[in-house]
Amino acid sequence: MFYCPVNQDTELRLIDPQHTEEVYQTIAANREHLRKWHPWVDLMLSPAAMDRAIANWLQQHASNRGFYAGIWHQGRFCGVINHLIVDWVNRWTAFSYWLDAGHQGKGIMTNSCRTMIKHSFQVWKLNRITIECATENVPSRAIAERLGFKLEGVTRQVEWIHDHYVDHAIYGLLRTDFPNQSAAREQPEPASVEKRALAMRPPPNGG
Numbered sequence: 001m002f003y004c005p006v007n008q009d010t011e012l013r014l015i016d017p018q019h020t021e022e023v024y025q026t027i028a029a030n031r032e033h034l035r036k037w038h039p040w041v042d043l044m045l046s047p048a049a050m051d052r053a054i055a056n057w058l059q060q061h062a063s064n065r066g067f068y069a070g071i072w073h074q075g076r077f078c079g080v081i082n083h084l085i086v087d088w089v090n091r092w093t094a095f096s097y098w099l100d101a102g103h104q105g106k107g108i109m110t111n112s113c114r115t116m117i118k119h120s121f122q123v124w125k126l127n128r129i130t131i132e133c134a135t136e137n138v139p140s141r142a143i144a145e146r147l148g149f150k151l152e153g154v155t156r157q158v159e160w161i162h163d164h165y166v167d168h169a170i171y172g173l174l175r176t177d178f179p180n181q182s183a184a185r186e187q188p189e190p191a192s193v194e195k196r197a198l199a200m201r202p203p204p205n206g207g
C-alpha cells in the first residue's frame with residue numbers, strides 16, 4: 001500500500017475503498033467550497049457514487065496513468081492531490097488538488113505538491129509538470145507560484161463552470177527548474193521519503 005510522508009504532520013496515502021466514507025463525508029461537508037472550482041462535486045451525491053469514483057481512480061493507477069493520493073494531516077483526512085494524466089512518451093504530468101476548507105492556510109497543499117513533484121522528477125524521471133487552474137482561482141495559482149512554476153500562458157474560456165466559461169492559467173515546472181526553487185519555506189522531511197517513494201510503480205519502460 002502506497003504511503004509517503006510529507007513532513008512530521010502530513011502524509012499521502014493511495015486512496016482505496018476503505019477510505020470511501022471519510023472521503024465522501026469530507027466532500028459532503030465542503031460542497032460549497034469545492035464546487036466553485038470543481039463542478040464534479042455535484043455528481044458525488046452518495047457513498048456509492050464515491051465508491052465508483054474510487055474504483056475509477058484505482059483503475060487509472062493500475063493502468064499506470066497516475067494515482068489519487070489522499071492527504072492526512074495529524075491523522076485526519078483533509079484532501080486529495082492527483083495526476084490528471086501521465087504522458088510517458090513526452091514525460092510530463094499534470095496535477096489537480098483540493099483541500100478541506102478548515103485545513104487551508106497551513107501550507108498543507110504546497111508541501112504535498114512538493115512531495116509529488118519530487119516523486120515525479122526523482123522517481124518517475126518525468127521532465128515536466130503542469131498545473132492548470134482558473135485565472136481567478138488565486139489560492140491555486142499561489143501554490144504553483146510558491147513552488148517555482150512559470151506562468152506560460154492563458155487559455156481563454158476553456159472550461160464551463162456551472163453557468164459560465166472561465167479562462168485557465170497554465171503553469172509549467174521543468175525538471176531543470178526544480179533545484180533552483182527557493183527552499184526558504186520548505187518543511188523538513190523525514191529521510192525515509194525517497195526510499196518509500198521508490199516503492200511506487202515505475203514507468204512502463206523502466207526509465
Ligand SMILES: CC(C)(COP(=O)(O)OP(=O)(O)OC[C@H]1O[C@@H](n2cnc3c(N)ncnc32)[C@H](O)[C@@H]1OP(=O)(O)O)[C@@H](O)C(=O)NCCC(=O)NCCS
Nearest residue numbers: 034037097098099104105106107108109110133139140185
Ligand atoms: C486550492 C487550495 C488547495 C489552496 O489551499 P491553501 O490552504 O491556500 O494552500 P496551502 O495548503 O498550500 O497553504 C498556503 C497558505 O498557507 C500559508 N502557509 C503557512 N505555512 C506555510 C508553509 N509552511 N508553506 C507554504 N505556505 C504556508 C501560506 O501563506 C498560504 O496562506 P495565504 O494564502 O493566506 O498566504 C484550496 O483553496 C482549495 O482546495 N480550493 C478549492 C479547490 C480548488 O480550487 N482546487 C484547485 C483547482 S485548480
